[in-house]
Amino acid sequence: MTSEEIFKDAQDLTAREVSSRRVDVLRAVANLIAEHGIDGMSMRQVADAAGLSTGTINYYFRNKQTLIAAAMDYVYSLPADRDALRNKPALEQIRNAISIFSFTTEGHRRWWRFWLEYAARAARDQDLMDSHDERYTRQRRYFRALIDAGREDRELRPDIDVDETVDTLLALIDGLATHQIINSRSVNPARAAHLLERFLESLTAPPA
Amino acid sequence: MTSEEIFKDAQDLTAREVSSRRVDVLRAVANLIAEHGIDGMSMRQVADAAGLSTGTINYYFRNKQTLIAAAMDYVYSLPADRDALRNKPALEQIRNAISIFSFTTEGHRRWWRFWLEYAARAARDQDLMDSHDERYTRQRRYFRALIDAGREDRELRPDIDVDETVDTLLALIDGLATHQIINSRSVNPARAAHLLERFLESLTAPPA
Amino acid sequence: MTSEEIFKDAQDLTAREVSSRRVDVLRAVANLIAEHGIDGMSMRQVADAAGLSTGTINYYFRNKQTLIAAAMDYVYSLPADRDALRNKPALEQIRNAISIFSFTTEGHRRWWRFWLEYAARAARDQDLMDSHDERYTRQRRYFRALIDAGREDRELRPDIDVDETVDTLLALIDGLATHQIINSRSVNPARAAHLLERFLESLTAPPA
Amino acid sequence: MTSEEIFKDAQDLTAREVSSRRVDVLRAVANLIAEHGIDGMSMRQVADAAGLSTGTINYYFRNKQTLIAAAMDYVYSLPADRDALRNKPALEQIRNAISIFSFTTEGHRRWWRFWLEYAARAARDQDLMDSHDERYTRQRRYFRALIDAGREDRELRPDIDVDETVDTLLALIDGLATHQIINSRSVNPARAAHLLERFLESLTAPPA
């Protein structure tokens, strides 16, 4: 499942697939957080959105904090269709990986609002911060491998510093996403995509 | 007053300047938001921190929402000591402007935590978003002028696209700041500063 | 104020004396605990009984635990009219002190039900236990002085061990009170009073 | 089974005797009440402690109230090993009967905490009060017989009033037990045992 599927409207979900109650709840939480923020989301809203009683929500998940942590985990546990591209050129894989973070659908917008809310909360919550750091490390490793491969394939310039490139790229992605959300008049999806593409270009080998 | 002065410890403040009660409150709010988040900050906390009663807080500012908007405005109303550098080389001015966003002091950390909280809230509040967009536009204009100047002075490469450079730079700054906050184990201040410096280097004219 | 005044019916109170809101609440709590037990008393009941809102109760007292502790303190803070008897014979003072613990009025019954509830809770709450122990120590000291005086005045037998007498007497009082409450069919007030009187008799000097 | 066996640690129990599920539950309830109080004990705790589901607890016993009443009955249904002492001197039998109420083991402490909780609840529950009164009557009868025998055997003074002695003794026992629990700093087990012993001494015939 991709983030788009998580953040699509609730009513579309039950029809298509048989999902456990637990997942229904987490999906509802993700959408509610994207829409109202963590503190703006009440347990009653969760219960209503999931079609359960508040008692049941607290029966499954011990309390709101645990519920939110679980929702975070769930949202970030995108199995990703990366394997399908395994034999494609590295640059294509990078572009694909990046595209996941674009703003092409409403689902994407919700994902990023969720992410922003998460980030703001994690800034004050050591546990969330730790688990986020872990995910970031994985993401970093993944992009590092891609860029490494791209460099060896001569798709990317041989003189780039891989680690620096990864960290800069990931910061750029998050920064552009944030700007798209809160400076949406100044930075629109097309603009953000263009800037990212320009950054990628700066990494490709110049015509000898 | 710079952001550092807003977010330094409260006791340091009263000594230096005579400030109106209103400003005391706003400063208290800014620090409380950085520490507890918007929803995590109660009006009573504000009152206590400002040495006033809750009644008075609501008397000055109509309600919490207005108070927060005022605090946002206040924090972003940094007069900035940019003029002092007016005659320095453009690159130095850029470096100085960027340094304001670094993480060298605890005040800086608080500033970014405030910013993150602000961003998350603005994502769901059109009014905040609008006023933020306005500020972003001003910031953009300022950096644009600097980079323009730098290009004309041949400090920067003549082939860079100024608008793209500004947007990329600002996104990078925000992205790196976010990472420093929530991926603090992976991205520390020195690393972030280094990556920004590397980005600047990529803008300088290569030795012919 | 004596325990009888604390535990009389609420409506009688407001008429007679001007009492602070705080005391109104504590009196309501004492009566509610006597009637429903600590866990059986809800904050809403307290609020209703005191003619305030739940918010106000939590505004005065930080939470239920603090409220209960305050109620305990209040109930036990009987100024007592002991001084009035200062010059009377020791035995008369003892009899008077004991009579406070008798069951002559409904107020007394409530007082003992409150005490029993308190004791049960204190058995599991170190803080309550500590403060109770302190009160017990004071009570012990008071009776010790009385019995000492009685022995010196030759009202009481010279061969009694004062400490043992005090501890036995106080245990007997509490035991008889408990029996009157929960074995009310077997042990009634008159019986309990008689048994206490017999115990006192055993302390008086036998006719030489 | 004696009270000591009910209140000893759970793991020791299963080994020795084969007991029905019902009894397992009641034992768990007794211990939970001693530890957390009646209202502090949840049905889920009972289920967990008994290794059953909440559904099963409510299936065996109709509801919490019934369960608690059953637990009370169970705890008080001590067959007692009194018969073993049938031919011993009355005073020895009395001392033995009293020793059951001492505080020599952790099991005893739990028993008394249970008793205190029971008493507090019975003070507000006519049904519990009635069944307790019945037990008290039995206990009274038992001690009456012992003291009667002791008097006839000339172990005890002939001039004591048997009924008064019984009621005083039982009140003293309960009072001392309560004091040991909630005034544990002032009244320890050794002290309580000593005071009881002194009371017994006052009943024995003085050397002519």
Add this chain to the structure above:
DNA sequence: AATGAATGAGTTTTCATTCAT
């Protein structure tokens, strides 16, 4: 201008109880 007591709606959470399996 300033207070802080008072409010009451709203929140999270607990828990005895039910019931389909």
Add this chain to the structure above:
DNA sequence: GATGAATGAAAACTCATTCAT
């Protein structure tokens, strides 16, 4: 017989806001 998911009412507590002083 036995389960445990699900309930919904009730609990304690919070908090922005009001208002008499």
